[in-house]
Amino acid sequence: MDKLIIEGGHPLRGEVNISGAKNSAVAILPAALLAGAPCTIKNLPDIKDVANIIDILKQLGAEVNKESHDKVIINSNTINTYKVDFELSKKLRASYYFIGALLGRFKKAEVPFPGGCDIGVRPIDQHIKGFEALGAKVIIEHGIIRAEADELVGAPIFLDVVSVGATINIMLAACMAKGTTIIENAAKEPYIVDTANFLNALGANIKGAGTDEIKIKGVDTLGGCEHTIIPDQMEAGTYMIAAAASKGDIIVKNIIPTHLDSISAKMREMGVNIIENGDSLRVIANTRPKAVNIKTLPYPGFPTDLQQPMSVLLSISDGTAIINESIYDGRFKHVDELKKMGAKISVEGRIAIVEGVPKLLGAPVCATDLRAGAAMVVAGLSAEGETVISNITHIERGYENFENKLIKLGAKVKRINEED
Numbered sequence: 001m002d003k004l005i006i007e008g009g010h011p012l013r014g015e016v017n018i019s020g021a022k023n024s025a026v027a028i029l030p031a032a033l034l035a036g037a038p039c040t041i042k043n044l045p046d047i048k049d050v051a052n053i054i055d056i057l058k059q060l061g062a063e064v065n066k067e068s069h070d071k072v073i074i075n076s077n078t079i080n081t082y083k084v085d086f087e088l089s090k091k092l093r094a095s096y097y098f099i100g101a102l103l104g105r106f107k108k109a110e111v112p113f114p115g116g117c118d119i120g121v122r123p124i125d126q127h128i129k130g131f132e133a134l135g136a137k138v139i140i141e142h143g144i145i146r147a148e149a150d151e152l153v154g155a156p157i158f159l160d161v162v163s164v165g166a167t168i169n170i171m172l173a174a175c176m177a178k179g180t181t182i183i184e185n186a187a188k189e190p191y192i193v194d195t196a197n198f199l200n201a202l203g204a205n206i207k208g209a210g211t212d213e214i215k216i217k218g219v220d221t222l223g224g225c226e227h228t229i230i231p232d233q234m235e236a237g238t239y240m241i242a243a244a245a246s247k248g249d250i251i252v253k254n255i256i257p258t259h260l261d262s263i264s265a266k267m268r269e270m271g272v273n274i275i276e277n278g279d280s281l282r283v284i285a286n287t288r289p290k291a292v293n294i295k296t297l298p299y300p301g302f303p304t305d306l307q308q309p310m311s312v313l314l315s316i317s318d319g320t321a322i323i324n325e326s327i328y329d330g331r332f333k334h335v336d337e338l339k340k341m342g343a344k345i346s347v348e349g350r351i352a353i354v355e356g357v358p359k360l361l362g363a364p365v366c367a368t369d370l371r372a373g374a375a376m377v378v379a380g381l382s383a384e385g386e387t388v389i390s391n392i393t394h395i396e397r398g399y400e401n402f403e404n405k406l407i408k409l410g411a412k413v414k415r416i417n418e419e420d
Contacts, residue, residue, distance in 0.1 A: 004389040004403060006380030007412035008362055012248035014409045018236045018255050019045040019400040020070065020229035024194040026094035027168045028229065029053045031195060032074040033062065033101040034175060035202050037224030044070045044229060048397045052091045056098060059085050076105075083110040086143075090115035092397070096124060096165060099147055100172030103136055109147045113140075126159050126166035133157045134170075134177055154179030154218055162187050162298040167214070168195050175204045177218040186214045189299040190259050194230045201225035233259040235399060236281075237306045238374045240264075242406075244272045244285040245313050245382035250409060253280045262302045266292055266310070270317060291319030291356055296327050308334050308375035315343040316382055317356040325350045334372035337365040341379055341387070362387040367394045374399065381411055 020043035030053065032039045044050055046069045054064050054072065061080035065073040082102045089095040089112040102109035114124075124145070128138045133156075136149040154177045159166055167187040174181035186192070188210055196209030202225050205217040236255045243250040244267060257264070257276045264274045264281070270289040275282040291314060296304040304327035314321040315338055325331050332347045339345065340363040344355040362385030367373030373395035380387030389395075392415075395402055403413045 001390065002392055002415050002417055004377065004380070004392050005414050005416060006362075006377065006387045006389070008360075008380055008383035008385060008387060010381070010410055010412050011246045012243045012250050012381065012406070012409040012411060015251045015253055016239050016405050016409060017253050018231045018239075019043070021045070021191060021194065021232040022047060022049055022234070022398045023164070023189070023191040024229045025050050026053055026092070027097050027191060027195045028198045028227065029057065029074070030094075030097040030101040031172055031198055032057070033060070033076045033079065033098070033105050034172065034199070034222050035074070035076055035224050036221050037077075038073055038075045039202070039224050040071065040073050040226040042071045042226070042228045044072060045232060045400045046070060047400050048393070049092050049094065052088065053094065056084055056088045056095060059088055079105075082106045082108045084112065086112040089113070096127060096145075097169060097172065099127065099131070099145060100169035103131060103147050103149065104152070104173045104176055107149045107152065109145075111145050113143050113145065124165070126161060126163045127169045129160075130157050130166055130170035130183070131173055134173055134181065136173070152177035154181040154216065156182045156184065159183065159185040164189050164191060167192055171196060171199065171206060171214065171216060174216040174218065175199055175206070175222065176220065177216075179218055181216040181218070183214040183216070184212065186212050187298060188212060190230055190233065190256070198225070198227045201227055231255045231259075234303065234305045234371075236260055237263045237303070238309050238378070238399070240267060240274070240281065240283045241306065241309045241313050242378045242381055243283040244270070244289060245316065245378050246411075247285050248409070249282070249284045251280050251282045255279055255281060257281055262300060263306060266294065266302060270313070288358075289313055289317040291317040291321040291354070293322045293324075295324040298327075304328055304331060305371050307331060308371045309378045311335070311345070311352065311354060312338065312375050312378045312382065314354045315345060315356060316358070316360060319356055321354040321356070323352040323354060325352070333368040334375050337368065337372070337376060338379060340365055341383055359384050361385055364388045364390070367391045370394045370398045377402065377406070381406070
């Protein structure tokens with residue numbers, strides 16, 4: 001196992017290019033199973049979750065040709081099974097998208113329960129509700145989700161909770177169902193729009209993606225296409241927060257600024273100067289940030305994926321802040337690690353009270369999950385002294401070339417092997 005060693009106190013300066021969106025990539029790659037001709041997918045992030053999804057595609061029999069670090073060509077006409085391997089499935093949460101894709105393609109799917117970060121209860125009951133509404137029978141036996149239908153028929157589906165995963169999974173299953181499917185109370189995240197654009201490029205008929213009502217008219221067949229994945233708003237937001245925490249001045253390039261409105265608004269409220277310029281943002285932080293309250297919400301609200309990095313910035317802000325984590329009940333596990341660095345944070349259920357301190361102090365800490373790992377990196381950059389982060393495999397699941405991008409911005413970061 002590798003570790004990251006960060007020498008804090010060096011403001012980030014320069015430019016950073018943002019990679020393709022992880023949450024789009026892990027949905028669009030399984031969606032390629034529905035294509036009746038080869039698909040070219042560009043701007044793929046070079047991360048472990050994408051590598052794991054590609055491994056599942058190959059296990060199912062698809063031909064995957066990786067032309068460069070961010071471009072693949074997928075031919076799904078060679079698929080020879082509807083059963084996903086147990087060991088591959090448990091490596092990431094997004095393996096559940098193979099249920100919708102395989103069900104849409106073969107009317108059958110067998111996918112083991114997904115893995116991924118332990119950030120609290122993340123049931124798939126809304127996914128199952130959607131599949132059953134389309135006519136599938138779903139049973140769970142021995143840790144395997146089995147879905148099967150004689151035929152899939154469009155239906156109205158109301159999601160009891162706003163769920164990105166369920167919205168996408170139902171879209172995948174409904175693309176070639178008979179008739180029209182209407183998803184109400186649908187999630188509105190940019191990944192939903194990106195996945196719908198990909199499916200429409202294949203020949204699907206999806207309208208309303210990005211709103212709370214999505215209409216899908218089933219088609220008989222889908223073809224191939226070329227698609228470029230949108231920039232990763234969570235990666236961009238992480239660098240924005242890291243710049244502010246280190247009192248830096250950076251330009252975040254290759255982004256869609258409107259996807260970052262909730263983050264930009266909060267950071268401006270904290271006194272950080274953010275300047276938009278086309279597909280880039282400049283983040284300038286000269287002074288200690290002011291404390292603000294945060295409540296995580298589905299898009300376009302403040303994203304739960306950036307709550308943990310933002311909690312670091314709040315921990316060194318002037319004043320007391322309240323964080324209300326309304327999405328996941330296990331997303332404060334990083335707080336104990338921050339306390340090792342001198343943060344003053346108390347947690348009660350889904351509420352964290354953050355009393356700002358002038359500075360954090362370097363310490364040995366652990367990445368408890370993907371975004372918690374990013375938070376520890378932000379903490380290390382802002383802290384006085386040396387921070388050693390273990391269990392960084394979590395970080396590699398969602399951030400492309402993280403340490404090298406930081407080094408180019410002037411951070412003092414190095415990777416060591418645990419045996420060293």
